[in-house]
Amino acid sequence: MPRMTASLPYDPQRLAVCADEIIVNVRELAARGWTPATSSNFSRRMDPSHIAITVSGRDKGRLVADDIMVVDLEGQPVATSQKSSAETLLHSQLYARFDDVGCVLHTHSLNQTVASRLYARRGSIRLEGYELLKAFIGNSTHDMAIDLPVLPNSQDMPELAAQVEALLDAGPLWGYLIEGHGLYAWGRDMPEARRHLEAFEFLLACELEMRRQGASISST
Numbered sequence: 001m002p003r004m005t006a007s008l009p010y011d012p013q014r015l016a017v018c019a020d021e022i023i024v025n026v027r028e029l030a031a032r033g034w035t036p037a038t039s040s041n042f043s044r045r046m047d048p049s050h051i052a053i054t055v056s057g058r059d060k061g062r063l064v065a066d067d068i069m070v071v072d073l074e075g076q077p078v079a080t081s082q083k084s085s086a087e088t089l090l091h092s093q094l095y096a097r098f099d100d101v102g103c104v105l106h107t108h109s110l111n112q113t114v115a116s117r118l119y120a121r122r123g124s125i126r127l128e129g130y131e132l133l134k135a136f137i138g139n140s141t142h143d144m145a146i147d148l149p150v151l152p153n154s155q156d157m158p159e160l161a162a163q164v165e166a167l168l169d170a171g172p173l174w175g176y177l178i179e180g181h182g183l184y185a186w187g188r189d190m191p192e193a194r195r196h197l198e199a200f201e202f203l204l205a206c207e208l209e210m211r212r213q214g215a216s217i218s219s220t
């Protein structure tokens with residue numbers, strides 16, 4: 001049962017723990033150049049009905065505690081006048097749909113952005129035969145394929161969220177790309193969401209490198 005104060009509907013100590021975890025991890029992601037120009041956003045489930053999420057427009061490489069705020073499962077601010085990420089709905093929809101989602105990470109790396117443009121018309125990127133596919137929870141072999149969806153970009157978050165819902169209805173998903181924009185990945189906690197994010201980033205780099213080299217996969 002979350003501990004509450006007289007004035008707050010959530011445990012402020014839990015917010016502090018979640019904020020610390022976001023700040024430390026995002027600093028490392030930013031150092032890799034995955035969050036340029038204030039882009040990207042990050043969140044962590046605090047309790048069954050509250051989410052810690054980055055405030056909109058902050059430099060994600062220099063986050064401090066004041067850059068993390070609380071929203072509910074509908075993405076509405078809780079006990080604050082701060083403005084949450086412009087993409088809050090893409091986070092809250094995952095927490096609302098899946099009780100076991102504990103962390104959502106969104107980045108704008110070069111590989112993610114370039115790949116999202118090259119494969120936008122195809123609608124997805126097939127990742128097949130890589131040992132690193134075992135990084136995704138539930139997978140135990142390299143001998144399989146996953147299709148990473150690429151959605152058209154939009155400033156209309158309810159429209160984007162509706163497209164994500166359709167993808168989630170269609171089968172298991174660990175993340176998706178948005179064209180010319182970036183990657184969303186999630187997991188049960190920060191380490192798992194990070195593992196998924198890093199696996200996608202590495203596999204996209206592999207696909208782009210193979211393309212550069214004009215390589216094709218052959219079984220002969």
Ligand SMILES: CSCCC(=O)C(=O)COP(=O)(O)O
Nearest residue numbers: 039040041056057058085086
């Ligand atoms: C300058 S980045 C454009 C918005 C975006 O895609 C993003 O990830 C950051 O938006 P936020 O409101 O979360 O700061």
Ligand SMILES: [Zn+2]
Nearest residue numbers: 039040181182
């Ligand atoms: Zn973004």
